[in-house]
Amino acid sequence: VPAAEPDTPNVEVIEFEGLRWINIERPRAIDRAWLEEHYDFHPLDYEDVFSRNQRPKVDEYDGYLFVVLHFPVFDKRVNRLNAAEVDIFVGPDFLITLPNEPLQPLEYLYERCRTNEDTREDLFSKGAGYLLYKVVDACVDASFPMLRKMGLKLERLEESIFDEEANREIVRDLSNAKQEIINFRKIVRPQRTALKDLERTKRYVTGGMHIYFDDINDASERVWDMLENFKEVIEGLEATNESVLSHNLNDILRVLTAFSVIMLPLTLIASVWGMNVHVPGEGTVHAFWAILGLMVVVLIGMVTWFRRRGWL
Amino acid sequence: VPAAEPDTPNVEVIEFEGLRWINIERPRAIDRAWLEEHYDFHPLDYEDVFSRNQRPKVDEYDGYLFVVLHFPVFDKRVNRLNAAEVDIFVGPDFLITLPNEPLQPLEYLYERCRTNEDTREDLFSKGAGYLLYKVVDACVDASFPMLRKMGLKLERLEESIFDEEANREIVRDLSNAKQEIINFRKIVRPQRTALKDLERTKRYVTGGMHIYFDDINDASERVWDMLENFKEVIEGLEATNESVLSHNLNDILRVLTAFSVIMLPLTLIASVWGMNVHVPGEGTVHAFWAILGLMVVVLIGMVTWFRRRGWL
Amino acid sequence: VPAAEPDTPNVEVIEFEGLRWINIERPRAIDRAWLEEHYDFHPLDYEDVFSRNQRPKVDEYDGYLFVVLHFPVFDKRVNRLNAAEVDIFVGPDFLITLPNEPLQPLEYLYERCRTNEDTREDLFSKGAGYLLYKVVDACVDASFPMLRKMGLKLERLEESIFDEEANREIVRDLSNAKQEIINFRKIVRPQRTALKDLERTKRYVTGGMHIYFDDINDASERVWDMLENFKEVIEGLEATNESVLSHNLNDILRVLTAFSVIMLPLTLIASVWGMNVHVPGEGTVHAFWAILGLMVVVLIGMVTWFRRRGWL
Amino acid sequence: VPAAEPDTPNVEVIEFEGLRWINIERPRAIDRAWLEEHYDFHPLDYEDVFSRNQRPKVDEYDGYLFVVLHFPVFDKRVNRLNAAEVDIFVGPDFLITLPNEPLQPLEYLYERCRTNEDTREDLFSKGAGYLLYKVVDACVDASFPMLRKMGLKLERLEESIFDEEANREIVRDLSNAKQEIINFRKIVRPQRTALKDLERTKRYVTGGMHIYFDDINDASERVWDMLENFKEVIEGLEATNESVLSHNLNDILRVLTAFSVIMLPLTLIASVWGMNVHVPGEGTVHAFWAILGLMVVVLIGMVTWFRRRGWL
Amino acid sequence: VPAAEPDTPNVEVIEFEGLRWINIERPRAIDRAWLEEHYDFHPLDYEDVFSRNQRPKVDEYDGYLFVVLHFPVFDKRVNRLNAAEVDIFVGPDFLITLPNEPLQPLEYLYERCRTNEDTREDLFSKGAGYLLYKVVDACVDASFPMLRKMGLKLERLEESIFDEEANREIVRDLSNAKQEIINFRKIVRPQRTALKDLERTKRYVTGGMHIYFDDINDASERVWDMLENFKEVIEGLEATNESVLSHNLNDILRVLTAFSVIMLPLTLIASVWGMNVHVPGEGTVHAFWAILGLMVVVLIGMVTWFRRRGWL
Incomplete structure (x- = not known):
């Protein structure tokens, strides 16, 4: 039985040199009230935060940016990739992150900022733009270990196709791998446009910092390239498996x-x-x-x- | 036996603070006469309203906009998705909606406006542009429950492919699901351009309201993304089913x-x-x-x- | 035995209020001589008219437009879709149509103009641009009944795939339907660019008439959309048929x-x-x-x- | 045993009214020396002429254009389509063609210019641009008879698929036809960009002559359209053949x-x-x-x- | 047992007329220290050099260019194509190449520059831009012999498909060839954009030298064309092999x-x-x-x- 919802907002705040990072995990009605009280965002944004499955996007307003991003999270209970949504508000002196479910790289970074003064100084001293870059970069980079695992799985599948002991499991494994790649692509595809928009929107970004967002874009495109490649590989493996089955027949x-x-x-x-x-x-x-x-x-x-x- | 066509126009009107919403379901010759008498639209537009299967589009005229949109409607009698067409005229002080068959979300919204004063004030007080947004938004959002059902059906199909009891029905179910996705895409594809045109056409839209149409576009793109994803999924399932059949053989x-x-x-x-x-x-x-x-x-x-x- | 070629040019003319519509079906050498005598077009254009299979295109010259369009015609003798080519010259006071084989919608329109004074006035009184619109519109619209027949055939095929009595004929029928769709696409594909060029070229088009050519474009895009959809449908049906055959096996x-x-x-x-x-x-x-x-x-x-x- | 390479350059020249057409078939080292002596082209161009398999391209220099084009040539000895490369230099008063193997349409045109005074006057009197057009046009047009043969072969294949006597040969014939189409596409694909560049580069082209290069582009696009169509047709036939085989099984x-x-x-x-x-x-x-x-x-x-x- | 890492930086330098080419193969921490001491590059660039698998890219800075390129290298131990990364810094008077594994064409060129005075003069006398061109050109050109081998392998496969002795090996060979093509494409695809960026970035490039980078682009596009063609060919062969298997069955x-x-x-x-x-x-x-x-x-x-x- 889930515990009754606590009646205090679940708001964590780190403040340093006038820049505040507010993190609200799984925001609820009471958190919304808290936000509406403290910040004056557009009503549509509040709706987006509390409705399911927005599309990744970057909306510019006069006093702030509203960013919605999705990141793949492997749900071990159902063996499936899900999209975790993070809604972000950035202003000249604040960054508000609202993950709709626990997102490891974000949690880690927040924790390190909270406990480690050096990290805090490093991240907060260059302004809200740099902090935003660090947060997004950490989340995007978390895809690479997942992709590497996928790549290894594909190599194992390639070998087992030509095994004499080819059994019914290989068909199921190929299918699962393919559906996983399709799912990953579904999460990443709309993200790419949003990250490009983020690069174009050079607000709260000082001096030579636009290079950093270019860096995120590179990483995101690399993720996409790898997925395109995986898709070609798995389709090739499926065709090969069909041929092997015909040959055995x-x-x-x-x-x-x-x-x-x-x-x-x-x-x-x-x-x-x-x-x-x-x-x-x-x-x-x-x-x-x-x-x-x-x-x-x-x-x-x-x-x-x-x-x-x-x-x- | 269908009743004889009544000889009075089937025109419903809601008026509030100088803005009129006229709804004419399944417009007939007599309704056309009524329209031609009261409004001075381009002859091509009248023809479009009363001819079958226009393409979704936005035509700009000096005094008004003419919008044609299609929405998927599930026809239970033949178990098939059909495109319901809604023709819309918008002027500075009127919104005329002409659905060519009953469209639930539109009906509901109209009904709520007619009976509930609060809703009416909420929708009508921000001008014709906002009212148009609300109508289109309601119709686009109605796609999501359908898509969710499709998604569940695909998951069920994925499981049943690997069932030992795989029977001839699975081939038929895969085929039906695929044709349904193809049909849905056929309806949504031309729609996307029209909705983008609608966003570009910022007429009758005051102040910061262009954000709202951006919102519709997001929703429509999300529908498209999901359909692209479903297409990939069903094609993957078909290939897997073929492999399973070969394996059984x-x-x-x-x-x-x-x-x-x-x-x-x-x-x-x-x-x-x-x-x-x-x-x-x-x-x-x-x-x-x-x-x-x-x-x-x-x-x-x-x-x-x-x-x-x-x-x- | 074909009759000897008559030695008089096969030129039909309708004139009304200073605007002339000249129709020359299956133009021959003698008709070319007649044209060269009366009009001063570019030599390349004459060559194009009398050579086989030009690409649809719109060429602008100082005093006239040269338009090449293709339309699908069902040749009952060989059960095959062919492309009928219509070459059109339009100037400020003339429209010359040169179909390279009899094209029903063009013939009908011409005949109605010749015999019915009202039609003639309606079509000729708004200038050469409007007459061109009417001619092209009639030809484009003639595709819809063909497409509707194709759609019905696809539905019949879908049903017969799951019939127990599935016989060898279904493979042949699927193949024929697919080749027909491929053929139709081949005719329509290059046409789309030409019709868009025609819209951009607003010559001989007065006042608010550009809306009309927009209308043709809409129709042409709709034809293309339907063909894209049919292609997806038939490919889906082929894959399904393969699965059914595997299942039967x-x-x-x-x-x-x-x-x-x-x-x-x-x-x-x-x-x-x-x-x-x-x-x-x-x-x-x-x-x-x-x-x-x-x-x-x-x-x-x-x-x-x-x-x-x-x-x- | 091939004869020893002759030690005189193999340079043919036609001159008329100050315009020179130089044709050097299969240029060798000695021809290069001759060229370098008489013309002052960029060293990269010389390298391109004497290296294998350049990409089709148009390079503009101050005093001349350097054009590389490929054309399909059927090599009867190995029953295969090869790409013949023609390198062309065009200046205000010269056209130098360097085919790397005998190209019939070019040879014929050159021969006619050499022997027939009327042809020579017709081709040379309108400047280097028009001569270039005529040469390229002749080479592009030579593809159509090949395409027509391919089309006939596809029709024959379609019929033989449904023959009761379907034998192993049909699989091989389908494969050969497909590889031929793929090869043809490989030659034509990069060519299209080069021909478009050639149209854009209006140098040495006087008056209304740009229409002519537009004409070449039309022809080249038509070749591409036909190949796209053939590819769709052959893929359809392959799928049909698979179904027929399954059915027979x-x-x-x-x-x-x-x-x-x-x-x-x-x-x-x-x-x-x-x-x-x-x-x-x-x-x-x-x-x-x-x-x-x-x-x-x-x-x-x-x-x-x-x-x-x-x-x- | 790998030898202990030597504690002196592995930096090779060639200097000629004020232009320096520094080559550091497999750069390590100590080389980074050396670089940071001598050159003042952006911290992100240092990170890129020492992290795995960057995307090919060109980053412009005030005083230098940072270029990341990938080239296919055949790893004989595992019979697989790998991507070798080369990071390059170019300034007005230096070129620093940092291959992350030995890259033959680069090594050869460097060796020739070191030992042969003529080559050194030829490469260094036209400035850093020309030297960069020569390095990249050598690396790109090294792909062609690999592609030619692939082409021969495909031809052999085509022949063996129709052999009576068709054995299980052909399926594996087709699969391997396809995976190799897919791998090659994966390496080349992101490269193309980077090389185009390099052409656009005309820094350190004097006079008519932009033609040289155009040349690299041509070569890179040719590589891509060939890979596209190979992909079509191998897909065709796979389909044919399936048909042959069905026929044998x-x-x-x-x-x-x-x-x-x-x-x-x-x-x-x-x-x-x-x-x-x-x-x-x-x-x-x-x-x-x-x-x-x-x-x-x-x-x-x-x-x-x-x-x-x-x-x-």
Whole structure:
């Protein structure tokens, strides 16, 4: 049974040299009230924060920026990639992050800022723009270990396709890997435009700092490149697996055909001499060996003939 | 038998602070006459309203905007998605909506405006542009529950593909789901351009209101993103289903081959000793057990050999 | 035997209020001479008119426009869509249409102008630009009935795929439908650019008339949208048909396997007791029933075992 | 044994009214020396001429244009399409063509200019730009007969797919046709950009002559359209062929299943009465007919049952 | 056991007429210290040099350019294409190349500059821009021999697909070739944008030198064209191989069916006369020949019938 919702807002604040970073994880109605009391944002933004699944975007207002970003999070309970949404408000002297579920890289960074004075100084002293860069950069970079794992999984799949022990599991594994790549792409695709918008919007960004946002863009494009490549790879593997299955089928059927082709005529010969009519050589032992000899001749003849036609 | 067409125009009007919302469901010739009498629109527009299947578009005129939009409607009778067309005229002091078939979200909104004074004030007090936004927004948002249902259906399909009980129905279900996605895309695709045109056309839109139309665009792009994703997912599922079918085929044929390979030679041996010639050990019971022994040896030999080749 | 080519130019003219519409069906050398005598067009244009298969295009010259358009025409003799080419010259006071084969909508419009004074006034009184619009609009609109027929055919195909009576014809029908769609696309694709050029080229177009050419563009894009949709639909149907065929294959093979698995061991048992050695229970009627009993036991055992493994 | 390389440059020149057309087929080191002596081109250009497989391109310099174009040439010895490269230098008073292998349309045009005074006057009197147009136009137009042959081949393939006599050759023919189309596309694809650059570069082009280069572009786009269409057609045919093969497989297996289902049980019955135990009706002729009757009943029963399930 | 990292920076320098080329292969922490001491680059650049797998890019700064490029390198140990990264700093009087693994063409060029005075003069005398061009050009050109090998491999694969001896290896070879092409594309794709950026950035490039970077771009686009073509070719080959496998399957099954159809009924006849009841003609030799005759008639009848239906 979930505990009753606490009646105090879940607002964490770090302040340093006049710049405030407010983090509200899984914001609820009471947090919204707190926000509306302290900041004067557009009503549509509040709605966006508290509604499900906004599209990644950057909205510019006179006094602040409203940014919505999605990041892939692996949900271990259902073995599935989900999109975690982070809503961000940035003003000249504040950064408000509202993750709709716990997002590790963001938590870590916040924790380090809270506990470690050096980190705090490093991040806060260059203004809200730089702090925003650090937050987004940490979240984007968290995709790379996931991608590396995916890459290893694809390599393992490639090897197991050609294993003799190819079993039904490989089809399911290929399907799962593909759906995972599709899911990842679904999360990253709309993100790219938002990050480009963020680069264009050079507000709260001083001096040579636009290079930093260019850096995020590079990372995001790299993520996309890798996903495009993974998609090509997995599609190639699926096609190959189909070919391998067809090939196995052909091999199996060739054996079956070989056996039928060899056994059926010999059985026919034996059945013919088993008829209750007066068969040639009835009751003589010479006939037995003669018929066995005939069988061997038929056998060799057919094997030779089919060998020549390439069936055996 | 359909009732005779009534001879009075089916025109509903809500008026508030000088702004009028006129709704004419399934407009007929008599409604056209009424419109032509009261408003001076371009003849091409009238034609568009009363002809079938216009493309979604936004046409700007000096005194008004003419908007054609399509929305997906699930027709339960034939289990199919259809496009419902809504033609809209907007002027400085009026909004005329002409749905060519009943469109639930539009009906609901209209009904609420008619009966609830608060809603009416909320919607009408910010001008024709805001009212237009509310109407279009309601219609676009109605797609999300449909999409969520589709998503669930795809997840169910993914699970049932790997069921042992895979039956012929899964092929039909995959096909139906795919055709539904294709149909949905067909409706939404041309819509996107029209909604972008609508955002660009900032007429009858006061102050900071352009943000609202940006919001609709976001929603519409999100619909499109989801459909793109669904298309990728269903194509992946189809490919996987093909692989599963191939795999099953291989398994079935392996069993068949195993049986033939084991049974045919044994039957041949039995038939040979059934010939009406003087077979070795004729009439002795030792021969019976000797031959059974031979059969067991052949059996074990072949199973071993085929095991080693990976056939069994 | 085709009649000898008449030696008079096949030129039809309608004149009204100083505007002339000249229609020359299947222009020949003699018609070219007539044109060169009366109008001073660029030599390349004459070449284009009399050479095969130009690309749709709009060429602007000082005193006139040269337009090449293609429209799909169903050739009943070979059951195939062909592209009919119409070359058009438009000047301030003339419209010359040169279809390279009879094009029904153009013929009808011309005929109505010739015979009906009202139509003539309606079409000619707004200048050459409006007349051009009417001609092109009629030709573009003629695609919709064809597309509707295609759509119905696709729906019929979808139903017949899941028919138990699926026969070889369905593969051929799917292929034909696909080739038809591919052919239609081939005709329409280059056309779209030309029609957009025509809209941009606002010559001989007075006042608010540019809206009309926008209308043609809408229609042409709608045709393209429908073809894109049809292409997706038919590709989906082909994939589905492949799955259905695989499924049928699996079902057939499962029956075959079931039969072999049940029959072969029983036949082996019977053959063993048919050997001319001293079989247990030789000559007794109890043995007969005992063996039949054994067979039933083996039968039940195997069916049970295979049921459990999911083969039967 | 190839003859020793002659030691005089292989330079052909036509001069008329101050404009020179120099043609050097398969240029060698000695021709390069000749060129370097007479013209002062950029060193990179010389390198390009004498290195293999440049990309089609148009490079502008102060005193001249350097153009590289590729054209498809059917090499009969290996039954393959190759790209023939033509390097062209154009200046105000010269045109130098350097085909790296004999290119028929270029040879023909050059020959006609050399021998026929009228052609020479026609081509040379309008300046270097017009001459360039004529050369390129002749080379581009040479693709159409090839494309027409390809089109006919595709039509023949379409028909033969549904032939009962479908043999292994059709797979190979489809593959060859596809590889040919892919090859053709590879040659034409980069060419398109170069020809568009050529149109944009209006140098050495006087008066209304830019229309001519527009004409080449039209032709080149038409070639591309046809190849796109051929690609769609051949992919459609391949998919259809796969379906036909699957269908044939189903038909074959249905026959096999039918036979096994009918024959195996009857053989079992016969084998049972062939056992050397006391079978019911042993030695009586009534039993023979009774068993045959039983077989017919079983046969009819099974055929009926399988008919109802749709297997036969 | 790897040797302990030497504690002197691994910096090689060539200097000529005031221009320095510094090459640091596999830069380590100590090299970074050396660089930071001697040059004042942006901290992000240092991070990029020492982190894995940057995206190819060109970053402009006031005093220098920072370029990251990737080139394919065939790793013989694992039979796989890897991307070698080269980071480059260019200033008015220096070029610093930092390959993260040995890159042959770069090594060769550096070695030639070091040992051969002529080469050094040729490369260094035209400024840093020209030296950069030469370095990049050498690395890009190194792709062509690899591509040519790939092309030959594809041709060999095409031939072996239609070999009668088609074995399981072909599926694996097709898959490997495809994965190799996919890998190559992955390396080259992001490179293209970077090289275009490099062309646009005309810094340190004097006079007519921009033509040289255009040349690199041409080469890089050619690489891409060839890879696109290879991708089409290999996809075509995979589809063809699938068809060939299906065809073989059909042929095998036709033989199997033929045999069953011929043998099973004959065996049934023989079994019927083998029953221990009073069969017609029991004990007579005429019956034997009569039954054999019956068998031949049945055989011929069935073969004829199936021939007519196209099964044999």
